[in-house]
Amino acid sequence: MSQYLINGLVLSSIYIVVALGLTLVYSILDVPNFAHGELVMLGAYIGVFLIGLMGVTNYFLVLIFAVVALAGLSVLLWKFIFRPLRSAPPVTMFIAALGLVYILQSAVQLIWGKEWLSLRSPFAGSVLLGAATITHTRIFIFSLGCLLMILVSLFIYRTWLGKGIRAVSQSESGAALAGINANRMITFTFAVSGALAGCAGILLGHVTFVFPLMGFSPLLKAFAMIIIGGMGSIPGAIIGGFFIGIIETLSIAFFSAEYADIFAFGALVITLMIRPRGLMGKLE
């Protein structure tokens, strides 16, 4: 049981990092970025490429490279795919993001094939905690996940840039009147979102396999998290994240892994039924 709970918490800390990127873009653009899961997948592949094929030994260099590369890609996607669609109906961006899912997945398949690869972390060894074994990798993942949650919260609520992003997400024209360059803020949000996805991809690669469809499941879980927590809210994403993580863990512990989806997505549907803006979402 405690083993389940620990593994569940570790996995949900990765999913929360995914959810934070998703909710940031949602808060500023009101669009659920369906391609976010593929950015996570690309992050993991960059890790596999650098560590497994290029033999890069400095782990933090790999992590930083994945973060920078995905931040760049995310900005490019905003500039060339999403921005030209801003005046179109909101569903259009949703469909374009779906197109990106197809493109990124098949591009990765063309380059790296369909094989299930693994991304080994540099942290060997484990500690015993009661009946549960915790590998050092999982401790690292959980700490980095929590650190990112704190950093993103501080960034959004305590810095000048974060203030600008919040202003644009509340009212773009209002922010423009106050002298905030909305376009720059959105670009920046996409960069942060991509960076988080790149990091989450590397971390996810340590606990699951790396394969072209690996981004879909975390994306769906991240959607469940941010809808329960409230779309566009950062504390909401964190609370919703741990909520989904615990629900999943309990359903695996008491029933079986197949029930996890029913409970997670059931919680999503129930939230939308009784409180569509989620726990901490803003009123529309």
Added chain:
Amino acid sequence: MSRRLRTIAYLGIILILYLIPEFVRSDYIINLLVFFLIRSLVAISFNLLYGYTGLLSIAQGGFYGIGAYGYTLLVMNAGWPTWPAWLAGGLIAAVISLPVSGITFKLKGHYFAICTLALSLIITAILTIWRGLTSGALGIAGVPPMGGISLPWVGEISFRNTFSFYPLVLTVFLLILLVIYLLTNSKVGRTFQAIRENEELSLSVGINPNHHKAVCFFISAMISGLAGGLFASYIGFVHPMTSDVFIGLFALVCTVVGGTGTILGPVVGMLLLGTLPEILRIDPMIRNLLFGVCLIVVVRVAPKGIMGILGQLRQRSREVLR
């Protein structure tokens, strides 16, 4: 083109469609056409929801799976004759759509899309878990084909192989296309479009949007369910993946590329994106890459899809001719 000429042209096309197996004696091609027609029905049902009423539903794969399992279980476990079981499978999918539309009534835009996506995943999960009924991830093999019918003059027809099944699925396809045509040109269809354009405004002129959305969902789920039943009877095997969410997503891709809110858009999209790559034997990875490019190009330059481009070309040629 005069009205009579156009009717004759349509009847000619329909005749050619029925005669295809006489000329193309390839099992492979007819098999592809059967799948094309079945999957087109799913795209048509998606188009009714999104193209006409503005509801971006990703749950169509779920209803397709429910129809397939409904047919299978009613025939194999309850011992129903195949035809009533097929219709009942569609009806079960439609009845399940009622609580779904109840849940999703209040949701707008992408909230609606995400909620239907979640419901589709829940349907797949239930089909996997309910082992006593669905035998879980093993699936159910040996689903009996549609029972034969005897027609006057023609005699007994069975639907046991690809060549005999093709006319059946083509008939169902044409009938549903006709229903969609009549529906979308009726008052109800125009009400759907009013809701798509502006829900508040349609409410203010005395339309009940929720009621009409539920009707639209009901019909659409039934079409998907009937398509699923046809699939199960044809392939003889059902599996939780029969309700996979990618079936609904693929219906979306084909409809958007073919042209949303047009009768033939989803069919054209399915032909180009679903069947043509199979005939040309394009590698699935490259095919998926093309899907993505098509989606982005379409939303960027031609929001009405291929049918929209064709419509513009026709209009331009008319202007030139004048």
